[in-house]
Amino acid sequence: MPNPENTFTATVLGLPRIGPNRELKRAIEAYWAGRIDAAALHGLAGGLRVAQLNAVRAAGLDSIPVGTFSYYDQMLDTAVLLGALPERVHGIADELDRYFAAARGTAEVAPLEMTKWFDTNYHYLVPELSAATEFSLHPDKPLAELEEALALGIPARPVIIGPITFLKLAKSVDGSELLDRLPDLLPLYERLLGLLAAAGARWVQIDEPALVTDLTEAELALVHSTYQRLAAGSGRPDLLVAGYFGRLGPVLPVLAATGVEAIAVDLVAGGDADVAAAQELSGTLLVAGVVDGYNVWRTDPDRALTGLAALGAGGAPVAVSSSCSLLHVPYSLAAEPDLEPRLRSWLAFGAEKIAEIRLLATVLHEGQDAAAEQLDIARTAVLDRRSDARLCDPTVRARLAGLDAADGRRVPADERRRLQQERLQLPPLPTTTIGSYPQTGRIRVARAALRRAEIDRAEYDTRMRAEIAEVIALQEEIGLDVLVHGEPERNDMVQYFAEQLDGFAATANGWVQSYGTRCVRPPILFGDVTRPAAMTVDWITYAQSLTGKPVKGMLTGPVTILAWSYVRDDQPLADTARQIALAIRDETVDLEAAGIAIIQVDEPALRELLPLRRADQPGYLEWAVQAFRLATSGVADTTQIHTHLCYSEFGEIIGAIAGLDADVTSIEAARSHMEVLDDLNAAGFDLGVGPGVYDIHSPRVPSTEEIGTSLALALKAVPAERLWVNPDCGLKTRGTAEATESLRNLVAAARALR
Numbered sequence: 001m002p003n004p005e006n007t008f009t010a011t012v013l014g015l016p017r018i019g020p021n022r023e024l025k026r027a028i029e030a031y032w033a034g035r036i037d038a039a040a041l042h043g044l045a046g047g048l049r050v051a052q053l054n055a056v057r058a059a060g061l062d063s064i065p066v067g068t069f070s071y072y073d074q075m076l077d078t079a080v081l082l083g084a085l086p087e088r089v090h091g092i093a094d095e096l097d098r099y100f101a102a103a104r105g106t107a108e109v110a111p112l113e114m115t116k117w118f119d120t121n122y123h124y125l126v127p128e129l130s131a132a133t134e135f136s137l138h139p140d141k142p143l144a145e146l147e148e149a150l151a152l153g154i155p156a157r158p159v160i161i162g163p164i165t166f167l168k169l170a171k172s173v174d175g176s177e178l179l180d181r182l183p184d185l186l187p188l189y190e191r192l193l194g195l196l197a198a199a200g201a202r203w204v205q206i207d208e209p210a211l212v213t214d215l216t217e218a219e220l221a222l223v224h225s226t227y228q229r230l231a232a233g234s235g236r237p238d239l240l241v242a243g244y245f246g247r248l249g250p251v252l253p254v255l256a257a258t259g260v261e262a263i264a265v266d267l268v269a270g271g272d273a274d275v276a277a278a279q280e281l282s283g284t285l286l287v288a289g290v291v292d293g294y295n296v297w298r299t300d301p302d303r304a305l306t307g308l309a310a311l312g313a314g315g316a317p318v319a320v321s322s323s324c325s326l327l328h329v330p331y332s333l334a335a336e337p338d339l340e341p342r343l344r345s346w347l348a349f350g351a352e353k354i355a356e357i358r359l360l361a362t363v364l365h366e367g368q369d370a371a372a373e374q375l376d377i378a379r380t381a382v383l384d385r386r387s388d389a390r391l392c393d394p395t396v397r398a399r400l401a402g403l404d405a406a407d408g409r410r411v412p413a414d415e416r417r418r419l420q421q422e423r424l425q426l427p428p429l430p431t432t433t434i435g436s437y438p439q440t441g442r443i444r445v446a447r448a449a450l451r452r453a454e455i456d457r458a459e460y461d462t463r464m465r466a467e468i469a470e471v472i473a474l475q476e477e478i479g480l481d482v483l484v485h486g487e488p489e490r491n492d493m494v495q496y497f498a499e500q501l502d503g504f505a506a507t508a509n510g511w512v513q514s515y516g517t518r519c520v521r522p523p524i525l526f527g528d529v530t531r532p533a534a535m536t537v538d539w540i541t542y543a544q545s546l547t548g549k550p551v552k553g554m555l556t557g558p559v560t561i562l563a564w565s566y567v568r569d570d571q572p573l574a575d576t577a578r579q580i581a582l583a584i585r586d587e588t589v590d591l592e593a594a595g596i597a598i599i600q601v602d603e604p605a606l607r608e609l610l611p612l613r614r615a616d617q618p619g620y621l622e623w624a625v626q627a628f629r630l631a632t633s634g635v636a637d638t639t640q641i642h643t644h645l646c647y648s649e650f651g652e653i654i655g656a657i658a659g660l661d662a663d664v665t666s667i668e669a670a671r672s673h674m675e676v677l678d679d680l681n682a683a684g685f686d687l688g689v690g691p692g693v694y695d696i697h698s699p700r701v702p703s704t705e706e707i708g709t710s711l712a713l714a715l716k717a718v719p720a721e722r723l724w725v726n727p728d729c730g731l732k733t734r735g736t737a738e739a740t741e742s743l744r745n746l747v748a749a750a751r752a753l754r
């Protein structure tokens, strides 16, 4: 039971940190470039934090998270806190430079690996641990940020990543079982809790999102013993354990029995799955995540109030909260004056979500009359959204209803391979690239000039065509077999399509952190999706007109468009995916009619949307694969479909890769020594495959011999008639000189083996 003086009613689980106008991004990049020093960076960061804390307090939250600020990433911060940075950066004397070296590497040391944070589009840095890692406590950052907030009179609640999530998300470099290290970590956590309490923290939030994944019985027992031990300590603050991104399931009663004072429950991603178990509780503060921290829709107040009432039905006190940290949504709608007013009225970004939480808490504790007017505005907006005709386009609906199984099927792959080869006449081990070519300074200049209206659309198009012509000439000269147009016209592989499809809106300033200083501006998919006109045909046919070699059409797949957008939450994702699939399907048919013989449909996000719990995965994979097939099966058997996936550890989705039935799949493989090919073989995959033969993430130019060795390795796993030769991923981030040299070596290596 929380200390009665400590109880609170309205909070969020974490705050965005990149700055309302990406000030932190710019400052960190200026520091990296040597334009400002560490003191200037710290000064700017402190200013951002203080302004944010004051704003959040003014908005009426009575418990405020601190310490979710970061110069790069919260897992990296936790590794620093626990003295667990990799050995190779220990020699870097300056603390901040050591931190950034672990994050992004230097000329001498490799950075930590980066991977997706649960099923979100945020990437964390993966701590490297082993049985020999010697943990030690370095609490300066959490203590300093707590003291900074307390000095302002903020009801501050330090947030730290819990030991179970930290260990489960870290990488074991020696193969040892990392959860075995809990006994070494817990004394550090106990000491930290004591220090935070002594510094004035009444609460500490311990983030344990790993608790919403499938846990073994043994892991459940560890949850119990860990939190029982932390809760038994004396001189500690009250503890809030936060699981988010899904349902806690069996963990909820286990946690409640440990004596922690509060548990955060995600009622958005977890639905009402945890409500029944919560109703058994009466002595735990339930921090109810009813406001979606991972999407941008205004909360339906009645639905939220029903959820809040159900959660507390057993008598437990309830506080209103976001479902997860607000890290994943833009700062404020105030920065979107040009958004169409009707759409805008349906949305809530960070600041608006905080206002919603305050409103719901007021209504929960004081009744509806206490905020009748605001409630009314919220209800009207929610109803208005439901009634907008753009959310229900009868033509798309009828088309989807009329589909049958045959619309996702093509003739057997062997037969297609024969027909396509007859048409394309490609040499054995055909060489190609993944799509984008280096983004030159000229492209960036043209894009900026168009945005500022210094040049018109026609002039912009002329410049992009010049880029395409150059990329085609370069590929011909290098001797590649299947060419691409280079994607100069694409700002981003999802945004480009979202801007041209109906049912999507773009924001002007809706930046969210993807990793480090990299921010993205996800489009908002609000309505039924339709394609008013062809989106890529002019560019691709122009490229094709310049060469006798086949040019690949280049599209983004339905699952990736979904994953990298804010999507409507009023219908199942599967339905939205099928609508996008139809639009992409129409584009493939138009490309084919314009004479394009090969079309690549990228699905780098196929794995990222995979549900966290195994029980939910087959259902997802079924609709995701169906959406891809719907998008790619409208073409003739003589048209070759390619796809591209940006990773090599398929894990649970290996079967789905075969299910996509793409004629050729290009994947990352260079860094894992072609091992992925064995996994594909084991799953019965027998389609064309282009394992990346060199790593495009590094500026290093691979030699012909080195690529030859990779290819020889690949040929042990895949017969020559199915093997393609290509880099790991698109070349957008590389320089022209190094990309050209690498591709020359790639072509030489393929020719040597033919």
Ligand code: GLN
Binding pocket: 434, 435, 436, 487, 493, 554, 602, 604, 644, 645, 646, 729, 730, 731, 732
């Ligand atoms: N076709 C895209 C490119 O080459 C694919 C990008 C990706 O895989 N993320 O850039």
Ligand code: ZN
Binding pocket: 434, 604, 644, 645, 646, 728, 729, 730
């Ligand atoms: Zn890729």
